[in-house]
Amino acid sequence: MLDFIPSLPIASWVDEAVKWVTNTFEFFFDPVKDNFGWLLDTTAEYLSMIPPVVIILLVAVLAFFMSGKKFGLAVFSIIGLLFIENQELWSELMYTFTLVLYSSLLAVVIGIPVGILMSKSNTAESIIKPVLDFMQTMPAFVYLIPAVAFFGIGMVPGVFASFIFATPPVVRFTNLGIRQVSTELVEASDAFGATGQQKLFKVELPMAKPTIMAGVNQTIMLSLSMVVIASMIGASGLGRNVLSALQRAEAGAGFVAGFAIVILAIIIDRLTQNLNKPNQ
Amino acid sequence: MPVIEVDNLSKIFGKRSKEALSLLDEGLSKEEILKKTGCTVGVNRAKFQVEAGEVFVIMGLSGSGKSTLVRLLNRLINPTAGDVYVHDDNLSTMNKEQLRRVRREKMSMVFQKFGLFPFRTVLENTVFGMEVQGMDKEEREKKATEALELVGLGSFIHQYPSQLSGGMQQRVGLARALANDPEILLMDEAFSALDPLIRKDMQDELMDLQEKMQKTIIFITHDLDEALRIGDRIALMKDGSIVQIGTPEEILMNPANDYVEKFVEDVDRSKVLTAENIMMRPETVDFDKHGPRVALERMREQGLSSIYVIDRTRQLKGYVNADDVLEARNNQVTSLKEIIKNDMPTVEKETPVQEIFDIIHDSPVPVAVTEEGKLRGIIVRGTLIAALANVNGNGVEDNA
Ligand SMILES: Nc1ncnc2c1ncn2[C@@H]1O[C@H](COP(=O)(O)OP(=O)(O)O)[C@@H](O)[C@H]1O
Numbered sequence: 001m002l003d004f005i006p007s008l009p010i011a012s013w014v015d016e017a018v019k020w021v022t023n024t025f026e027f028f029f030d031p032v033k034d035n036f037g038w039l040l041d042t043t044a045e046y047l048s049m050i051p052p053v054v055i056i057l058l059v060a061v062l063a064f065f066m067s068g069k070k071f072g073l074a075v076f077s078i079i080g081l082l083f084i085e086n087q088e089l090w091s092e093l094m095y096t097f098t099l100v101l102y103s104s105l106l107a108v109v110i111g112i113p114v115g116i117l118m119s120k121s122n123t124a125e126s127i128i129k130p131v132l133d134f135m136q137t138m139p140a141f142v143y144l145i146p147a148v149a150f151f152g153i154g155m156v157p158g159v160f161a162s163f164i165f166a167t168p169p170v171v172r173f174t175n176l177g178i179r180q181v182s183t184e185l186v187e188a189s190d191a192f193g194a195t196g197q198q199k200l201f202k203v204e205l206p207m208a209k210p211t212i213m214a215g216v217n218q219t220i221m222l223s224l225s226m227v228v229i230a231s232m233i234g235a236s237g238l239g240r241n242v243l244s245a246l247q248r249a250e251a252g253a254g255f256v257a258g259f260a261i262v263i264l265a266i267i268i269d270r271l272t273q274n275l276n277k278p279n280q
Numbered sequence: 281m282p283v284i285e286v287d288n289l290s291k292i293f294g295k296r297s298k299e300a301l302s303l304l305d306e307g308l309s310k311e312e313i314l315k316k317t318g319c320t321v322g323v324n325r326a327k328f329q330v331e332a333g334e335v336f337v338i339m340g341l342s343g344s345g346k347s348t349l350v351r352l353l354n355r356l357i358n359p360t361a362g363d364v365y366v367h368d369d370n371l372s373t374m375n376k377e378q379l380r381r382v383r384r385e386k387m388s389m390v391f392q393k394f395g396l397f398p399f400r401t402v403l404e405n406t407v408f409g410m411e412v413q414g415m416d417k418e419e420r421e422k423k424a425t426e427a428l429e430l431v432g433l434g435s436f437i438h439q440y441p442s443q444l445s446g447g448m449q450q451r452v453g454l455a456r457a458l459a460n461d462p463e464i465l466l467m468d469e470a471f472s473a474l475d476p477l478i479r480k481d482m483q484d485e486l487m488d489l490q491e492k493m494q495k496t497i498i499f500i501t502h503d504l505d506e507a508l509r510i511g512d513r514i515a516l517m518k519d520g521s522i523v524q525i526g527t528p529e530e531i532l533m534n535p536a537n538d539y540v541e542k543f544v545e546d547v548d549r550s551k552v553l554t555a556e557n558i559m560m561r562p563e564t565v566d567f568d569k570h571g572p573r574v575a576l577e578r579m580r581e582q583g584l585s586s587i588y589v590i591d592r593t594r595q596l597k598g599y600v601n602a603d604d605v606l607e608a609r610n611n612q613v614t615s616l617k618e619i620i621k622n623d624m625p626t627v628e629k630e631t632p633v634q635e636i637f638d639i640i641h642d643s644p645v646p647v648a649v650t651e652e653g654k655l656r657g658i659i660v661r662g663t664l665i666a667a668l669a670n671v672n673g674n675g676v677e678d679n680a
């Protein structure tokens with residue numbers, strides 16, 4: 001019925017755009033791929049070299065103190081991590097952890113300032129908000145395509161795709177947390193002659209901290225949920241085991257690797273949840 | 281020289297504020313302007329001056345524009361039109377840096393819900409103003425500790441606000457505002473969130489502090505009793521406009537319009553209180569026994585410029601002025617009878633307090649309260665105002 005409108009060549013436009021970005025910013029992407037790739041591999045390798053017992057004990061001690069000297073999480077961590085080691089998935093776990101660590105770090109380091117910008121300017125908010133919606137609703141697989149175009153295959157495009165998928169919550173929560181600071185406290189800060197920067201660091205960020213931490217927690221969980229998808233473009237780790245089990249229809253191997261991801265998720269989630277304790 | 285001078289100051293909230301402003305000049309009401317432009321008139325062409333050491337109360341019902349007005353004074357809210365001068369500096373034309381300096385050095389603010397930072401201890405809250413100025417840690421903590429001791433919180437400095445009662449939290453708010461010794465205090469319903477009894481304590485405490493510090497205080501309240509208790513002058517607001525400015529007496533005695541009258545009406549106790557309830561013991565001389573020397577001595581002791589004269593049976597005969605007595609003594613006159621004056625205001629014990637206002641206003645001497653011609657007591661302006669400001673009248677009997 002609408003045949004008289006020719007089909008718009010959107011897909012080829014995007015192709016062109018990606019090609020153009022890839023070529024134009026080659027000078028940027030290539031060194032990032034090499035150096036960041038080296039950093040990721042080295043981190044994972046060094047982590048793998050540490051005896052698992054040491055890491056397990058460290059995590060247990062951390063869990064004990066961060067959950068207010070309760071044993072629950074510590075015990076769970078010990079059993080869970082021992083299980084992963086027992087299934088000979090330790091080195092995969094270290095690669096997955098590295099992927100999550102760097103994509104979350106990147107998301108937080110970039111997301112919090114963007115969230116601050118968003119909270120300070122209604123214009124910025126009205127521009128950034130739809131971008132975040134887009135980033136979160138676009139199927140995560142789609143990010144793999146430009147990721148490969150820019151960075152080839154391996155850990156680096158995996159971190160890139162995870163970063164895009166996982167950044168929105170920390171941005172949103174930072175914005176929300178700062179906007180929620182009560183008018184009276186903002187006024188108090190202004191009335192005593194604080195500069196914008198002093199107000200941000202001495203009042204707004206401390207007040208928004210619990211909310212921001214809730215965002216950080218969500219961001220970490222989202223980047224963890226990307227590990228299987230990232231393995232499709234060559235990122236090492238537990239995701240790759242899940243993927244290959246899928247390809248060979250090995251239900252058992254798939255379950256074990258998937259279970260290992262769940263254990264990691266629970267430990268990280270509970271640990272970071274303890275960070276967003278409310279203010280006094 | 282006023283410390284603060286406000287001239288033609290208006291604030292209109294909304295997108296079409298300029299348009300609304302000209303409608304305001306045409307004399308349209310707040311309601312009409314809201315209907316026509318969708319803009320809310322916060323403050324309508326306010327004009328007043330506040331002198332050094334004065335407690336200037338801004339009173340009005342909720343929504344009358346008090347908070348907006350006080351925030352225009354330190355430009356937490358930017359005016360739509362008009363000027364605010366602090367000494368000779370016009371806040372309206374200042375850049376950010378100049379404005380910041382005024383806020384840091386000249387004025388600080390106390391908030392209705394205290395405005396304390398929950399993640400900072402009492403001490404850390406109190407140093408805030410000095411911290412943002414870049415004062416070094418030792419000095420600011422010393423000053424903050426002094427301020428906290430001044431408001432009686434010396435032993436709570438390491439607690440968090442949530443560990444303190446409302447009254448104590450507002451003391452922290454007060455200490456924070458006083459810590460770097462500003463010239464002007466802006467207090468927006470500072471005591472409104474407190475229980476009535478604690479509130480009264482805080483009012484008294486503020487008055488005690490004010491006696492020592494002599495700050496210029498802008499105090500916002502919706503409570504007439506509070507306004508009468510602490511205000512040197514009161515500005516009454518309605519729908520963003522100041523409808524009357526005056527001393528507590530002037531407001532009570534000559535309400536400018538129905539609105540003020542209505543506001544003042546609940547001070548009904550002035551109609552039931554009588555002279556007897558509020559009079560004080562008079563200082564007298566007996567002209568049958570005492571001459572100029574005794575009169576002078578009594579006046580000197582009590583710091584009076586005049587003294588009432590009675591006879592042996594306490595019948596009121598008049599009063600004498602210090603100047604006249606001195607002259608009489610120097611001229612070797614021995615009796616007070618020759619210099620006695622009779623133009624003193626006199627009321628009966630049963631006279632309602634309301635009527636005394638009219639009499640006391642321009643009188644050079646206290647009002648004499650008599651019973652069958654005998655002097656029973658005197659009333660000075662201060663007692664009269666204090667009596668009216670007293671919420672439940674309890675304090676009044678003490679003077680009787
Ligand atoms: N930020 C704002 N935006 C729009 N209208 C406001 C704003 N602040 C106050 N107003 C309006 O201005 C008027 C005066 O408010 P306010 O100064 O808070 O009164 P008060 O302190 O006497 O209760 C009210 O009608 C209020 O609704």
Ligand SMILES: [Mg+2]
Nearest residue numbers: 346347348469
């Ligand atoms: Mg108010």
